[in-house]
Amino acid sequence: MTGNDVDVVVVGGGIGGLSNALALSRKGLRVRVLERAQEFGEVGAGLQIAPNCTRILDRWGLLGEITSLGVLPENIVMKDAVDGSVLTRLDLHDVERRYGFPYMVIHRSDLHGTLLRACREAGVDLVTDVAVTGYEQAAGGAVAVHGGGGEFGGVVVAADGLHSVARRILSDDEPVNSAYVAYRGAVPFDRVAGLDVHPKDVVVYVGPRCHFVQYPLRQGELFNQVAVFESARALAGEADWGTPDELDAAFERACGQVRAGLPLMWRDRWWRMFDRDPIMNWVSGRIVLTGDAAHPPLQYLAQGAVMAIEDAWVLSEHVGSAGGDWDAALAAYNEVRTEHCRRVLTTARAWGELWHHDGDERLWRNGVLRERDVHDYTYVDWLFGPTALTPEQEPPMFPARVP
Numbered sequence: 028m029t030g031n032d033v034d035v036v037v038v039g040g041g042i043g044g045l046s047n048a049l050a051l052s053r054k055g056l057r058v059r060v061l062e063r064a065q066e067f068g069e070v071g072a073g074l075q076i077a078p079n080c081t082r083i084l085d086r087w088g089l090l091g092e093i094t095s096l097g098v099l100p101e102n103i104v105m106k107d108a109v110d111g112s113v114l115t116r117l118d119l120h121d122v123e124r125r126y127g128f129p130y131m132v133i134h135r136s137d138l139h140g141t142l143l144r145a146c147r148e149a150g151v152d153l154v155t156d157v158a159v160t161g162y163e164q165a166a167g168g169a170v171a172v173h174g175g176g177g178e179f180g181g182v183v184v185a186a187d188g189l190h191s192v193a194r195r196i197l198s199d200d201e202p203v204n205s206a207y208v209a210y211r212g213a214v215p216f217d218r219v220a221g222l223d224v225h226p227k228d229v230v231v232y233v234g235p236r237c238h239f240v241q242y243p244l245r246q247g248e249l250f251n252q253v254a255v256f257e258s259a260r261a262l263a264g265e266a267d268w269g270t271p272d273e274l275d276a277a278f279e280r281a282c283g284q285v286r287a288g289l290p291l292m293w294r295d296r297w298w299r300m301f302d303r304d305p306i307m308n309w310v311s312g313r314i315v316l317t318g319d320a321a322h323p324p325l326q327y328l329a330q331g332a333v334m335a336i337e338d339a340w341v342l343s344e345h346v347g348s349a350g351g352d353w354d355a356a357l358a359a360y361n362e363v364r365t366e367h368c369r370r371v372l373t374t375a376r377a378w379g380e381l382w383h384h385d386g387d388e389r390l391w392r393n394g395v396l397r398e399r400d401v402h403d404y405t406y407v408d409w410l411f412g413p414t415a416l417t418p419e420q421e422p423p424m425f426p427a428r429v430p
């Protein structure tokens with residue numbers, strides 16, 4: 028086993044793990060990251076990051092770099108996927124004025140690469156090709172066990188994603204299959220230049236058991252698309268589900284703008300969509316869950332990576348103010364983050380249901396969304412505002428309206 032040469036061992040070098048490593052090293056701690064892959068990296072294409080995330084990236088001194096790599100879209104526009112009509116929108120200039128920080132879209136590898144570089148500069152020990160297989164409590168800390176022995180840290184931060192090994196210490200739950208699958212694709216912008224797309228907006232087409240997302244990336248050089256649908260074969264219990272033939276069938280009723288985008292999706296890989304039921308304790312001794320290991324959501328609120336970054340910031344702030352008392356810091360983190368993330372997980376499920384309505388329910392949804400005042404922030408204030416450090420700071424989800 029490696030000796031007492033680090034204060035913190037972080038398991039997993041995704042966006043969540045690197046954020047924890049950076050945040051804790053900024054508090055003066057010696058941090059080692061163990062990543063099972065041969066190289067650090069991110070798979071996938073675009074990521075939306077809301078003001079509750081860009082606020083934290085600013086505190087870490089990374090917002091300028093991130094902004095130079097991403098895109099600040101003008102609006103989030105929601106449209107009906109069947110008839111293509113506009114249902115509602117968020118004015119993102121107004122969002123930035125309201126929350127003080129921008130809503131941004133960025134290539135995952137650009138965000139991950141920025142965090143990796145910042146970790147290197149902060150002196151984080153970044154280790155690849157180490158798969159953690161178990162955890163042990165130890166005097167004054169915990170051990171992340173792997174094929175080569177184990178790594179001791181005063182704390183072990185588990186950021187090992189949806190299939191977290193560490194989570195098994197706290198729960199015997201399994202990932203919940205939504206029966207939905209996502210196809211992604213980022214292409215040079217000139218491939219869509221002749222199509223009816225919004226080059227400066229995030230557009231979400233919501234449709235019967237499907238939705239389709241489009242937005243620019245890399246200062247407009249790339250155009251990102253995500254096609255999500257419910258798989259009939261998954262519902263029938265078949266093992267082979269989410270295949271490209273199902274993609275085409277799922278969008279048969281979609282409007283021309285959506286169907287024009289489908290041929291540009293990557294068809295050689297797809298992402299089956301699982302979340303987990305919320306659990307309200309993420310701490311066992313000196314082992315703590317963060318990111319998707321703690322709270323993997325369905326992605327409909329675009330808050331999964333954002334929550335992982337918030338976790339890192341909240342944990343590090345409590346570590347900073349607890350004066351070396353790890354148990355106090357972990358308890359304070361657990362107290363505020365579990366409830367916030369529970370809300371996000373359950374709201375993301377409900378949001379998905381609203382998006383995917385058909386028949387009369389679709390017409391009802393469209394009517395409600397068209398009536399919405401575009402400057403009404405009732406449903407996003409609790410997400411986009413400053414990340415709470417204590418339960419008392421956590422805003423109510425949907426404040427009662429004064430008649």
Ligand code: FAD
Nearest residue numbers: 039041042043063075159188318319326329330331332333
């Ligand atoms: P992961 O990204 O899963 O990283 C875990 C890391 O741990 C990996 O590097 C893995 O190799 C490593 N690892 C795993 N097991 C071990 C082990 N045993 N030992 C060592 N290393 C290990 N979120 C947003 O905020 N905005 C969005 O717009 C958004 N869009 C999304 C769209 C789709 C289609 C999907 C599927 C998700 C989306 N998300 C979005 C969610 C977001 O991608 C995740 O919530 C986020 O990436 C979780 O980060 P993480 O670091 O916690 O976990």
